[in-house]
Amino acid sequence: MEDYLKAVYRLREQGGSITTQRIAEELGVTGPSVTNMIKRLDELHLLEHTRYQGVVLTTAGEKIALEVIRHHRLLELYLAETLGYSWDEVHEEAERLEHHLSDEMEARIEATLGFPTHDPHGDPIPSAEGIVQPLAGATLDQLPIGAPARIERAVDRDPDRLRYLGELGLYPGAIVTLLELMPFEGPLRIQVGDKEHIIGRSLASAIYASVD
Numbered sequence: 463m464e465d466y467l468k469a470v471y472r473l474r475e476q477g478g479s480i481t482t483q484r485i486a487e488e489l490g491v492t493g494p495s496v497t498n499m500i501k502r503l504d505e506l507h508l509l510e511h512t513r514y515q516g517v518v519l520t521t522a523g524e525k526i527a528l529e530v531i532r533h534h535r536l537l538e539l540y541l542a543e544t545l546g547y548s549w550d551e552v553h554e555e556a557e558r559l560e561h562h563l564s565d566e567m568e569a570r571i572e573a574t575l576g577f578p579t580h581d582p583h584g585d586p587i588p589s590a591e592g593i594v595q596p597l598a599g600a601t602l603d604q605l606p607i608g609a610p611a612r613i614e615r616a617v618d619r620d621p622d623r624l625r626y627l628g629e630l631g632l633y634p635g636a637i638v639t640l641l642e643l644m645p646f647e648g649p650l651r652i653q654v655g656d657k658e659h660i661i662g663r664s665l666a667s668a669i670y671a672s673v674d
């Protein structure tokens with residue numbers, strides 16, 4: 463149930479209406495099992511499913527989702543900062559541990575990390591009170607040409623793609639400049655540090671950056 467509520471929250475971060483199909487893709491499960499679970503969660507008043515709005519979390523449902531996401535993102539950062547995991551390895555480990563974190567351990571991890579606000583992918587970590595930093599930035603292909611921008615977050619979860627983005631230096635906090643946007647949905651020429659790279663639109667749309 464926590465995974466479903468978390469999935470709805472994550473899809474909301476990505477924008478657009480939340481359909482059972484999108485939830486099925488996010489969780490890697492079949493349509494009918496999503497339909498069943500959505501019905502159960504609706505009965506428990508954790509979310510509402512309407513034909514026109516799609517799936518919407520109730521206040522109670524959002525509270526549970528925020529707590530799981532807080533666990534997940536704190537664990538990801540802890541694994542990266544303290545145990546030396548790379549950013550393409552943390553998601554799967556955090557996925558396994560997030561439902562088993564006690565309040566005490568959660569508090570100690572948070573204190574050890576110095577009360578962080580973002581995970582290794584740049585996703586905001588909800589505070590214990592459920593306050594979340596707003597999402598900022600535009601995807602790389604939407605940046606103004608020639609203006610240095612600071613990377614905010616990477617929304618990709620595929621380990622191979624994350625590793626590749628990391629090889630190009632496209633981590634949160636790095637400065638990237640869009641040099642050229644090829645026409646007809648063509649690739650992008652970008653500069654990261656003193657290096658130039660060519661990347662496709664699909665990778666570009668996974669990186670959010672903002673111009674100061």
Ligand SMILES: [Zn+2]
Nearest residue numbers: 538581583585
């Ligand atoms: Zn993350």
